[in-house]
Amino acid sequence: MKADFYQRFRMGASVKKLLLLSWLLFIGAALTLTAQEVYTYTGVIRDNVGNTMPGVNVIEKGTSNGTITDIDGNYSLKSSNSSITLVFSMVGYVQQEMTVSPGQQANVELAEDIVGLDEVLVVGYGTQKRANVTGAISTMSSDQLVEIPTATVDQALQGRLAGVNVTQNSGSPGSGLSVIIRGVGTNGNSQPLYVVDGVQTGSINSIEPYDVESIEVLKDAASAAIYGAQAANGVVLITTKKGKLGEGRVNYNFQYFLNSAPKLTETMDAASYSQWLSEAGVSGIEEPDQNPYNTNWFDEINEVAPGQRHHLSFSGATNKGNYYISGAYLNQDGIIGGDKSKYERIMLRTNVQQQVKPWLKVGVNANYQHFNRYAFTEDDEFGGIVSSALMLDPFTPVVYENEVGDNLSENIMASFQTAIDDGIAVQDDEGRYYGISNYVQGESANPVARIGLSKDSWSEDKVVGNVYATLGGETWKGISFTTRANLDYASQLYHTWYPSFYFSGEN
Numbered sequence: 001m002k003a004d005f006y007q008r009f010r011m012g013a014s015v016k017k018l019l020l021l022s023w024l025l026f027i028g029a030a031l032t033l034t035a036q037e038v039y040t041y042t043g044v045i046r047d048n049v050g051n052t053m054p055g056v057n058v059i060e061k062g063t064s065n066g067t068i069t070d071i072d073g074n075y076s077l078k079s080s081n082s083s084i085t086l087v088f089s090m091v092g093y094v095q096q097e098m099t100v101s102p103g104q105q106a107n108v109e110l111a112e113d114i115v116g117l118d119e120v121l122v123v124g125y126g127t128q129k130r131a132n133v134t135g136a137i138s139t140m141s142s143d144q145l146v147e148i149p150t151a152t153v154d155q156a157l158q159g160r161l162a163g164v165n166v167t168q169n170s171g172s173p174g175s176g177l178s179v180i181i182r183g184v185g186t187n188g189n190s191q192p193l194y195v196v197d198g199v200q201t202g203s204i205n206s207i208e209p210y211d212v213e214s215i216e217v218l219k220d221a222a223s224a225a226i227y228g229a230q231a232a233n234g235v236v237l238i239t240t241k242k243g244k245l246g247e248g249r250v251n252y253n254f255q256y257f258l259n260s261a262p263k264l265t266e267t268m269d270a271a272s273y274s275q276w277l278s279e280a281g282v283s284g285i286e287e288p289d290q291n292p293y294n295t296n297w298f299d300e301i302n303e304v305a306p307g308q309r310h311h312l313s314f315s316g317a318t319n320k321g322n323y324y325i326s327g328a329y330l331n332q333d334g335i336i337g338g339d340k341s342k343y344e345r346i347m348l349r350t351n352v353q354q355q356v357k358p359w360l361k362v363g364v365n366a367n368y369q370h371f372n373r374y375a376f377t378e379d380d381e382f383g384g385i386v387s388s389a390l391m392l393d394p395f396t397p398v399v400y401e402n403e404v405g406d407n408l409s410e411n412i413m414a415s416f417q418t419a420i421d422d423g424i425a426v427q428d429d430e431g432r433y434y435g436i437s438n439y440v441q442g443e444s445a446n447p448v449a450r451i452g453l454s455k456d457s458w459s460e461d462k463v464v465g466n467v468y469a470t471l472g473g474e475t476w477k478g479i480s481f482t483t484r485a486n487l488d489y490a491s492q493l494y495h496t497w498y499p500s501f502y503f504s505g506e507n
Helices: 002-035 142-146 153-157 225-231 270-279 297-301 385-391 410-422 447-453
Strands: 039-047 057-060 066-068 074-079 084-089 096-100 108-110 120-123 126-129 137-141 164-168 177-181 193-196 199-201 212-218 235-240 246-259 305-317 321-334 338-357 360-374 457-472 480-495
Touching: 039 084, 057 074, 066 074, 096 108, 137 142, 142 153, 142 212, 153 164, 153 177, 153 212, 193 225, 199 457, 199 480, 297 385, 297 447, 385 447
Parallel strands: 039 108, 193 235
Antiparallel strands: 039 074, 057 066, 057 084, 084 096, 120 126, 137 212, 164 177, 193 199, 212 235, 246 305, 305 321, 321 338, 338 360, 360 457, 457 480
């Protein structure tokens, strides 16, 4: 009984000692906290023009202790440390650090963080680091454009931007191109949205490459978000040049070039064609030595086509405004048909911006184009130039130099003679009759004669531009309002006519 009582007594004493020790530690900690002094750090944050900055992060370096500035740019931060380093940061401004002491008014001026296009890109209504959108946005500068001898901007994109597939529909000068960004995204029209100096337009053929400052191709939904459903096939943003600060500049660029076709399909000569007809079981075949003709039709319709391009610009700027005025001329023959597929273009551009009042800036960006284009059907089952060159036999001459139809069968010659008597057999400028085939009839006919008959031409006048006014700016504490009127107008005339002709009994 005594032992049991003694044991319980010892346990009770131990618990009391533990409780007493805990109480003493609590009192000591409370006294320490009560005795510890708290310091207050204050200041005002402004930008580089003296405006106070609300919403700036103020953090005690190395801790999570922080605050933000109020609407007047003031901050107040409490700390138990008598000397601390404060870190000031805000998106779009350079981060700063300052070591401060109690009672010191720590005022800070934050500088704008000016970054280049290689670091930050505009995406929809915000910005992203370029590293995050490398595959979504492609960029091309004016320095790259002037190195490329092309007549249109879309030609300059060909093979130079990842994910942008540019296909020329024809080799004829002035012909359109198909631009597809990251594959066909929609049914029907797969062309991207073109935006030139803020103006949406259906084509960029009217933009002179020398006038372009930069090209941005937006290839995914995030980067093109601001344009909505119109951007389903991607967006091509084009910014044209403006005058740069300094004395007025005059620039003249000239190009002279020769265009030619690459290696073409090799067609059969007279011997190969005769063998082919014989193996096909065609009767009445002429032997090559019985026919004086061995025509290579691709050689007859192809030529080295010259072209020239001129560009003259005037530009300059002051603290109050800038201007850029340019004119361009292009003349280019076709590699098939020469001046029968010629393209001639004149362009004029005016970019002017002026600070009329401290709170008002006005400007105009305008481009005018006039072109004349001559062309013909190149590749078609019903009378194409290229298809006829592929189909026609080498036994047929381009023109009859001496005896007309000296290689024709009696039936075909009789039909041809009737056409001559009726005045519908086709002749060249020297009055020679174009050759008629013994073996190829129907829609395929002498391609040189088809070129000579071509009477197709287009002309177009097009104006694309905008007039804008911006209110506000620095006088309104950085708030600005811009209104603009856009114009995209084109007037086109197509002219064609068909003289009487005879190529065969069916055509």
